[in-house]
Amino acid sequence: MEDKKVLPPPRKNSGKSQKAQEQGAGGGGGSNGENEGGEAAPTSKSRKLAGIRPRISIEELRNVFKRQASVAQEEGDPIFDPMAKAQGSMKIVRGKTGVVYDERMAQHRCLWDQNYPECPERLLHTLERCKDLGLLNRCETLVSRAATEEELLKVHSIAHLGLLWSTMGETDTEKLEQLSSHFDSIYLHPSTYENSLLAAGSTLDLVDAVASGRLQNGFALVRPPGHHAMESELCGYCYLNNVALAVRHALEKHSLSRILIVDWDVHHGQASQYAFYSDPRVLYFSIHRYQQGSFWPHLRESNYNYVGEGTGQGFNFNVPLNKIGMRNEDYLAIFHQVLLPVAYEFNPELIIVSAGYDAAVGCPEGEMDVSSGFYSHLTSSLMTLAQGRVAVVFEGGYCLDSLAEGAAMTLSTLLGDSCPILLDPIKEPSSSLRETLLNLIYVQRPYWKCFQYQGSFSVREESNEAVKARHTPSLTFLGLNARPLRFPTREVHIVQSPELLERIKSKLLQLKLKERTRALPGGKLCLVYDEEMSRHRSLSGAEHPERPERTEQIWEYLKQYGIIERATVLKSRRATREEVELVHTKDHVDFMFNIGSLSQKELESLQDKYKSIYFHSMSNDAALLASGSLLQVVDSVCNNKISSGIGVVRPPGHHAERDHPHGFCFYNNVAVAARYALKQYGYQRVMILDWDVHHGNGIQHTFESDPHVLYISIHRYDQGLFFPSSEDANYDRVGTGAGEGYNVNIPWNKSGLGDAEYISAMLQVVLPIAYQYDPQLVLVSAGFDAARGDPLGGCRVTPECYGHMTRLLSSLAGGRIVLALEGGYNLNTISYCMTMCAKALLGDPLPMLDASLVPNKGAVQTINDVIRTQSQYWSALCFQVDLPVEDVLCQGFGGGPQAVESGASGSEASSCTSSPVSTPSTNSPPYISAPSSPGKSNAFRLTGPGRAAPMACGESETRICTSEMQVDSCTQFSVTAQPQDEANPSGKKKKIGTKNKTGSSPAGKALEAPPQIKEQCKKVRRRSERQEVPPNPERSNFPLTPTRPGRPRSDGALRAAAASVDMLKGPTAVISNEDYCNVCCVEYMQGPGIIKAIIERCKELKLLEKCTRLKPRPATEAEILAVHGEERLKAIPRGTRKCIYHPVDGDDILTAAGSTVELVQEIVSGKAQNGIAIIIPSGHLVSGSSTPPSGYLNNTAIAARYALDNLGLSRVLIVDWDGQHGIGTQHIFYSDPRVLVFSVLLHSSQDPEEGDKNKTGILEGHGYNFNVKLNCHVFQNEDYYSVFHQVLLPVAYEFSPELVIVSAGFELALHSENIHPGIYSHLTAMLMPIAQGRLAVVLEAGKCKEAMAEGVAATLRTLLDKPSEPMPMPLNDPSPEVKKAITEVMTAQKTNWDSIRYHAQTSLISYKPKVDSSPVIKPLKHPYSHHLQKLGESIPSPKYTVCLVYDDSMMEHFNYKDETHPERPERISCIYQRLQEFGVVGRCHRIKARKATVSDLESVHSSKHIKFMSSLMTKKPQELLSAENKLESIYLHRRTNNAALMAAGSLVAVVDSVMSGESQRGMAVVRPPGHHAERDNACGFCFYNNVAIAAKHAINTHGLQRVLILDWDVHHGNGIQQMFESDPQVLYISVHRYDNGKFFPASSEGNYNRVGTKEGKGYNVNIPWNKRGMGDGDYVATMVEVVLPIAYEFKPQLVLVAAGFDASVGDPLGGCSVTPECYGHMTKLLMCVAEGRVILALEGGYNLASISYCMTMCAKALLGDPLVPLAQNLTPCISAIETLTNVVSVHKKFWSALNLKNEALSPLGHISSSRRDTGGASPKLKCKTDNSVSQSPNKKFDDLDELTETLDRVKLVDTDKGVGASSDKVQGEESHNEEMEEDVVAEGGACGGSAGDNVNTFLLSELAAAEEMFAVIPATWCPHLEEVKPVPRNGLKTSSPCEECQDPTENWICLTCYKVLCGRFVNEHMMMHGLMEEHKMVLSFSDLSVWCYACDVYVHHQILHEAKRAAHLDKFGEDIPEFS
Secondary structure, eight states: OOOOOOOOOOOTTSSOOOOOTTOTTTTSOOOSSBOTTSOBOSOSSOOTTTTSSOOOOHHHHHHHHHHHHTOOOOTTOOOOOTTHHHHHHTTOOOOOEEEEEOGGGGGOOOSSOTTOSSOTHHHHHHHHHHHHTTTGGGSEEEOOOOOOHHHHTTTSOHHHHHHHHHTTTOOOHHHHHHHHTTSBTOOOOTTHHHHHHHHHHHHHHHHHHHHHTSSSEEEEEOSSOOTTOOSSOOBTTBSSOHHHHHHHHHHHHSOOSOEEEEEOSSSOOHHHHHHTTTOTTEEEEEEEEOGGGTSTTOOGGGSTTOOOOGGGTTOEEEEEEOSSOOBHHHHHHHIIIIIHHHHHHHOOSEEEEEEOOTTBTTOTTTOOBBOTTHHHHHHHHHHTSGGGOEEEEEOOOOSHHHHHHHHHHHHHHHTTOBOOOOSSOOOOOOHHHHHHHHHHHHHHTTTOTTOOSSOEEOTTSOOOTTSOOBOOOOOOOOSOOSOOSSOOOSSOSOOOOHHHHHHHHHHHHHHHHHSOOBOOTTOSEEEEOOGGGGGOOOTTOSOOSSOTHHHHHHHHHHHHTTHHHHSEEEOOOOOOHHHHTTTSOHHHHHHHHHGGGSOHHHHHHHHTTSTTOOOOTTHHHHHHHHHHHHHHHHHHHHTTSSSEEEEOOSSOOTTOOSSSOBTTBSSOHHHHHHHHHHHHHOOSOEEEEEOSSSOOHHHHHHHTTOTTEEEEEEEEOGGGTSTTOOGGGSTTOOOOGGGTTSEEEEEEOSSOOBHHHHHHHIIIIIHHHHHHHOOSEEEEEEOOTTBTTOTTTOOBBOHHHHHHHHHHHTTSGGGOEEEEEOOOOOHHHHHHHHHHHHHHHHTOOOOOOOSSOOOOHHHHHHHHHHHHHHTTTOTTOOOOOBEESSOTTSSSOOSOSOOOOOSSOHHHHGGGSOOSOOOOSTTOOTTSOOTTSOOSOSSSOOSSTTOOOOOOTTSOOOOOOOTTSOHHHHTOSSOOOOOOBTTBTTOOOOOOHHHHHTTSSOOOOOOOOOHHHHHHHHTOOOSSOOSOOOOOOSOSOOOSSOOOTTOOOOGGGGHHHHGGGGOOOOOEEEEEOTTOOSGGGGGGTOOTTHHHHHHHHHHHTTOSTTEEEEOOOOOOHHHHHTTSOHHHHHHSOOSOBOOSSOOBOSOHHHHHHHHHHHHHHHHHTTSOSEEEEEOSSOOTTOOSSOOOTTOSSOHHHHHHHHHHHHSOOOOEEEEEOSSBOOHHHHHHTTTOTTEEEEEEESBOSSOGGGGOTTOOOOGGGTTOEEEEEOOOSSOOHHHHHHHIIIIIHHHHHHHOOSEEEEEEOOOGGGTOTTOOTHHHHHHHHHHTTGGGGOEEEEEOOOSOHHHHHHHHHHHHHHHTTOOOOOOOOOSSOOOHHHHHHHHHHHHHHTTTOHHHHTOTTGGGGGOOOOOOOOOOOOOOSOTTSSOOOOOOTTOOOOSEEEEEEOOGGGGGOOOSSOTTOSSOTHHHHHHHHHHHHTTHHHHSEEOOOOOOOHHHHHTTSOHHHHHHHHGGGGOOHHHHHHHHTTSBSOOOOTTHHHHHHHHHHHHHHHHHHHHTTSEEEEEEOOSSOOTTOOSSOOBTTBSSOHHHHHHHHHHHHHOOSOEEEEEOSSSOOHHHHHHHTTOTTEEEEEEEEOGGGTSTTOOGGGSTTOOOOGGGTTSEEEEEEOSSOOBHHHHHHHIIIIIHHHHHHHOOSEEEEEEOOTTBTTOTTTOOBBOHHHHHHHHHHHTTSGGGOEEEEEOOOOOHHHHHHHHHHHHHHHTTOOOOOOOSSOOOOHHHHHHHHHHHHHHTTTOGGGOTTOOOOOTTOEEOTTOOOOTTOOOOEEOOOOTTSOSSTTOOOOOHHHHHHHHHTSOOBOGGGOTTOBOHHHHTTOOHHHHOOSOOOTTOGGGOOOGGGOGGGOOOTTSTTGGGOOOOOOBSOOTTGGGOOOOOTTOOOTTOOOTTTOOOSSEEEETTTOOEEEOTTTTOHHHHHHHHHOOOEEEETTTOOEEETTTTEEBOOGGGHHHHHHHHHHHHSSOOOOOO
């Protein structure tokens, strides 16, 4: 079914109105064919799209404008002004440029080598050149000062400063030289220390002045340089790192959060890189010569693949230049392709430039060819960013002339002078540079969304000539690996030949003469305007969009904001006929001059003949005045009187054709100006940029064959439907004849584009082409109808963006840029836009654009199309090359570009997705990354080259090669083969059903890498050999090409949900052979009157009234022979059997079998949803050939076979929960993989071995038979629940059956008085989500009719979707025998089912329970020995199944500033619309929404918070903005409180409806969401905590004792957790993304170890995902393995679901891939508890299509509709397994349902197993006493048996034989792997982990031989050993205190960074360090053990020997034995 478009209802005050659709400058449409009179339209071009839409009339245009101008607003309601940022900057003018220098810095010189490159003349010569040009006089000079020690210690160590200080005043030259030789490229002078302090202090002051706003920008002319100076090492002429010190100062003093360092020195500033390598607040960008590492400083980390580490990943950019002679075009490409796109996405607050000029022409060290004037261009482009706050710091440069000239050009640009015209033309970037940038883009695009313009390919695909260019990155290092003992100190300079020096001198002279900045006497800007132009107006009224007020208001704004005072105002003039005839035909000019003589009526008649034109008698005069005035500006600029100019003119001109007016235009003003400049000034190259939203068809047609004019147009096209509706506006129109390639169209194909798209077009297309074209004049057709709020444009460009575009253009043509007003029809908007452009030309600072500036998908496609088309003409466009998706570097890179939004504007929509921008401010929303981490893609995270983090769920893993691994396996880029095991030696994926058998789900195959990749991988080696390769639990049927995590899945992901519109709950069928002879029951061992008793009980409970009764029938021979042999058929009696009591027609045996088949046929055909066959005799004991006494035919098997063979099914699940083993069914399907038989049995009537766990099937049916043998004397309901939760449901979801048949025996109550008949209701309910609800229950044997009747009634109640029976609280924990049975089955089946192998209870698979010699349980001989429990006689049946609440008033809360904010009103309206489409609304009980009362709110919120919310209604917009800035991820509206009250109150109303019995279940479609809202604060889009309020209301008002809250929103519900963490009445379970604490809300509160406090311990369950990409398999595993077991044990009376759908597929914030149908399944599973009282409340979810389908699927589940089946082979991914295992390891102490090992429970507490419903008592936590295992390391062993039992559970190790040697006396023959019985609990290791937490950590200190034994079983290998770094040269100091808290008691050392921090029992600093820095390996200073956080295990390996040895030496003063 196709998606219907969801139209949200209109809302008040949204700022939205009915915009003119597809309107152009004249309203859009318009035919270019014949006009109304039948005459040909006056156009010179044929139009293929002509006639698509009718011409729009002037009247229609007027109506469009009226609608826009008169949007009704509620009185007093504030309207957000999108011009606020522009308005706020209007009074901000350009500040002063500062300079700081001190000639004392020239004292520092080399005393022993006068030719040393770093000499005082560098500074002196530069100062002299700046003075010659008069630059220093124009600057504000700062007084130099020395840096203080406190300032220096922020970057450098005390030892470093001490070394420098020791040289002060030292006169011994030999000593200084000797000391200098210890450092690379260093000389020391007696004044070095003082000069270095001066340089550092001066830099600090300059940066401080710029950051504070006292200066606009500045230049620190200081030496010695600094960017090579490291924390404790002098290096590369540098002593103190001036830039690093300044950055650190700015971060701390000015609280900046984003600083950009641009280091264009030719040498890599490695020290600056080191200083901020893990800091996401600093983006370090270095452009340096590298030459594969052979150029100084010869470091690997100077290469492109070093991208940062930890939270700083993605914030380090290295551009390594691998050849000499790089030119301007190379550096320009770096800026356009990488630096500027990243900078706009990063949005820095300050820019600091490490300005080395050693890449300039003539420098002997750099050997590059960058012209001195080009540094002006680089500086100018940076000044556009960060509000112009740019601080330049002098670094290198060793050719004195080029150094001085480059620095002077930089300072001149900082002063606002125009950039010089470059001497040499810009050519194609070098191939080497192209490779470098593509390499860099390849490694950085996982972190930055701006890299959208390179496609992807797989290295396995064969390339051919038809395939476009591809590039495969590679790594080469030719640098030095060894550090010399001494470094040279003399003759280090490079000698250049005389010929070369002469050439350099000549070139520098030319550059000095040509490349000069311009400071013109007339000023920077001239303006022209004339009121006479206003005389042109519409005769029909003043409402026409193109009206006189356009120019009048612009001029008024220019005057108001002081622009006119600062500019030169030119006198206007009219153009002459000769001038306009430069473009237009004589006939057209004559026509225009004749207009003034026409009457008004004639004018009105005439205008209808033209497209979007009105005439006035003064139209020609105004048009001449517009053209002539623009020529005045051109004259002033071209005569070099003034730098730039603006023509505030109208009517506009760019649509005017040569021979007729068009689109409001009469004379083509800009075209006339261009022709005039060519003719009058002899120019050869004029560039026209037309950014009007409408294509300038007139300009294009004028110059399309003229190579002297480059025309670039950025406009809306909409596939040719947007005005002027011509294919000429498409990207493939490149010009004709000599002008081919000089016409560039950038056509947007949708509305809503904004800053991101326009800036991207500028950087990717406009500027590269413009620089290569090298225009002599730039003309801008400055239409502002793409601006926000324009009634015709429909776009979202801000005024500040127009300012940025103007500033970027101003570096062209020597600053000669002229803007001419074109379109733009919102008066305020165009006035701000033009004023912002004027300020840009005046050099004023521009407001920063929004962060995360990334274009949307449509714009990316357009730009790619343009580049592909234009690249044949412009060689600068050479970077559109495909890059591999695989990790070809074996370092975790690859995967393709990140997904971008396809919505209105990437500048807004893409802010909803993760971006590598860290904005640690209080108001950063959750869709901007958390303060502690950059929000980059977390799927590919590097801590440096060679380290790859696991990929996201659903992706294959790229492994790094080891010496043990084949190269092929290391390069399995998309698929890693499944590990082979004993049971499956072929390694093939087990087949499931016929579909798999025929190959529909083939197993994945490892792919061999290409030879070049193999060779690359051979170079990568781990530091150790793997002892074993852990199995890869990722599914093997992955797609061959991995996709980037976060890339939205296709619409197909929602197709299944959309197709379920007609899937409604069908009837429940009942078939019974009531006429069965009661006397004959004896023959079949069945009690008399069973069926009658069952039917009567069902009638008594009124269950049969709504059932469909089917007529029983006998089975056919064919149906029987499909299972049984002919002998069996012949043995069945035929005819009518007579009985003395009752005649029976037909044969009972055949009728039982046939009726079962009839029931299955009805269900599979869809006539019935489910049903039950109440028939006897039963037959599950009957096999194909055996003849047991209880029956002749296997009814279940016959029905299953019939469904397979006749109804086309391929997967049937048979669940046999009868106490007796259904051995017959097992035998029949023992080799059939189409049937999964799952038996839960208490005993076997024939052979005890038949029900053995190891009977798993044979041949293709191997693994498809499950026997769970409950060998216990007394069992209870919870035992069966555990079997279903832990085994049956995971396997069933992986198997994905199409039909479920239950062989249902109902006599469990005979075996235990603890069994309640309601158990059958729950067992049935757990099966109903599977197989689309197709469930057939078949009655099996039984003698006790009372038990059978109660069981059938309970089952039928659930099939009918009626409320289930309240179950009693559990009397005891699940029995040990049952836990043992589950463990055994899991062990037996682990090789067959991934859902078992990768289970939350994974440790059970290798767990060996104690041997139990208890006897096999037999049926009780006296079934009535105890009282049988019965169902309640009158379970209330609610009037309504589901209640629903929704109200439009909740849409009143919206974002003033950003209508596309993720949490927007349309979220609930689209959900409600979808519910209506699916008919859900009509099936629900609509309850009236209401506001929450104060008492409701006060139950969870403080009065202060309530008061604050109430005050919003009276606040002004500025006050709202100020208030929201103080909150976390919040926007405010005056109606916010009203909407929030309505959301909370509506949910309370639903609770009342459900708890009063009016409704069974409920659903609240409410917003704003609530689960982040805290007691005192709003947070994360949330204001009142809706679900928390509802829970408290249920407890306080309805007297509930136990409420379960399940929060499946992708973000942790921090607010709910905080409100209930100490409350045992509320069990809070949250399933959310955590990403190791980096995902919003970025708090450790969301981790799995936060279990609650005080009385609430154990009642807080966090399930934190640490990756993106989690999907159905992960969530289903969570539900059945963790959530349901805990929920069943808790026995809630109400379930509240915080139903956020931001984990759904396609959500822009969540990054997960849960399908709508999976949410339906989770909802259905929850309906098994709380008697089905489940209420869903909407929380998050920001993809409108996804959330509408998700909520609809949940609603259908609540209504009892069948669910869309989930994908087959559904299993969790590795990361999910790790999370679930951690959760189980923590919560098994509190919840016995998770404690399947039957371990001793933690003294922290255990949820009482003897809880009861006691009227109002809340469940309490108490410690369970268990004397079998010690709870404390100090406990004495009082009992030899107890000691022996404990020793049986640990491994004893002979230390003399080394770690890992087994003690034969204890372990015998068991292998090492089998001996590792238990995993260390998650809290162990450095986290802490008490001795009582796990027996494995118990130290046997009481034993005589304790010193020779230990009980901790360390792993001999773990995958994180490679992270262990070499021990520091100064060794380890085990007495060191914690570096955070200085506590000396219990400390650990990190083996990655060697920080010393305290363990869990102190302040947990090491645990937090491991979490935040992702450093996993730590060593204990107490016992020298090593713990791995990621593996949760102690580790002993040879790699660790070095660190242990160093610690041992320090601790004990002696060495330790060699590793063994």
